[in-house]
Amino acid sequence: METRSNHVLVGVAVLALLAALLVFTVWLARVSGGSEKEYDVFFKQAVDGIAKGSSVTFSGVPSGQVKEIALWRNDPQFVRVRISVKEETPILQGTTATIEGVGFTGVSQIQLDGAIKGAPPITDLGPGGVPVIPTKPGALGELLNSAPKLLERLTTLTERLTELLGDKNQASIAGILANVERLSDALADRGPEIAATLAQTRIAIQQAGDAAEEIGKLAGTSNALIANDAKPLLAELRRTVKAAGQSMETLDTTIKQAQPGVRAFSNQTIPEAGLLIRDLREMAESLNAVAERVNHGGAGSLVGSRKLPDYKGPKK
Structure with a gap:
């Protein structure tokens, strides 16, 4: 009878200890959960190197870790990464998340930065029931995203170089080089003549400068002549016009x-x-x-009429 009682007491004590341990675990979970905040980050790029438990830093300072990573059901192009960070981490408006590699190990981490001083914290809930931190392409992400375009451009460049260095173009380039060589030889042979021409050109330029100087002096003399001798003439002309x-x-x-x-x-x-x-x-x-009348008939014609001649009949 006493042995059975001892077993019962031991069982009750064990159950009590298990219950106390369970309560302590729940309390510890609540305390630890209360000191951290969860956020969702939606990446539209590959998240290579990110896994559950990966580090989350804010401006390089360790601030949390990745809790969950999975494809977003509403749009498989996005990868939903849930992170938990310390409560004192300043997740303010303007904060963005990027993926950065850690050394050459292939491991990556999530980098948070860009918080604006004095801005309110990010509190708007996203589709996952927690606030969402916007993303910003990192250097590695931009390189991976631009890799296809870079390869396409390299392929195009290679094809054009192949066309440029074809047999026909090589022959043309060889002819151009031969012509350049002949031109160089001709210029070398004409070196003394070119030097003499340059010397004559230098002399002509000097003479042109002297002529320009003389023209300047003549212009100054003309201005003085106009200013001194033409003034009286202009005054006289002005008086004449007046x-x-x-x-x-x-x-x-x-x-x-x-x-x-x-x-x-x-x-x-x-x-x-x-x-x-x-x-x-x-x-x-x-x-x-x-x-x-006086000329024809004399002065008498002015007084009487002119006498008619006597008529004589025919002789018998």
């Missing part, structure tokens, strides 16, 4: 005053002069007729 202007004004005034007399002369004197000229013409014609 006097001519005054004369024109006087002539204009005289013409305006003579306009009434000219108008009367045109309307009255000219018609009367016309009548006088007509009378004088008629009188001249009459005098001309009288003169002719």
Whole structure:
């Protein structure tokens, strides 16, 4: 009977210890969970080197670890990585996540940075029920993403180089090099002539400079002549123009005053002069007729009529 009682007491004590251990574990989990925050990061690139338990750093300072990594069901192009970081880590607006390699081991980590001072923390819940940290392509990610384009460009460049270095183009390049060599030899043979030409060109340039200097001096002399000798002539010309202007004004005034007399002369004197000229013409014609009569008939023709000759009949 006593042995059974001892076994019961031992069983109760063991159960009590197990319960206490379970309560302590739950409390420890709550305490540890309360000091960390979880975030989701959606990467649209390969996450090679990232696994559950990988390190999460903020500006290079270890701040947490990867809790879960899986494809996102709504869009398989994205990889959802859930991370947990320390509660005091400043996950503020502007914070971004990138994947960075650690040395040459092939292991990668998630790097957080870019938090803006004074900005509010990231609290908007994402589709996974926790806040989402936006991503930024890292150096390795950009290199991997641009690798296909880089290979395509290298392939195109290789093809063009192959076409450029074909047999036909090689022959053309050889001809060009031969022509260049002949031109170089010709220039080398003409070296003394080219040197003499350059010397003559230098002399011509010097002479042109001297001529330009002389032209400058002549221009200065001309300016001095115009400034000193032409001033009196310009003043005299100005006075002459002024006097001519005054004369024109006087002539204009005289013409305006003579306009009434000219108008009367045109309307009255000219018609009367016309009548006088007509009378004088008629009188001249009459005098001309009288003169002719005197010439033919003498002065008596002016008094009586001209006598007719006597008529004599025929002889019997």
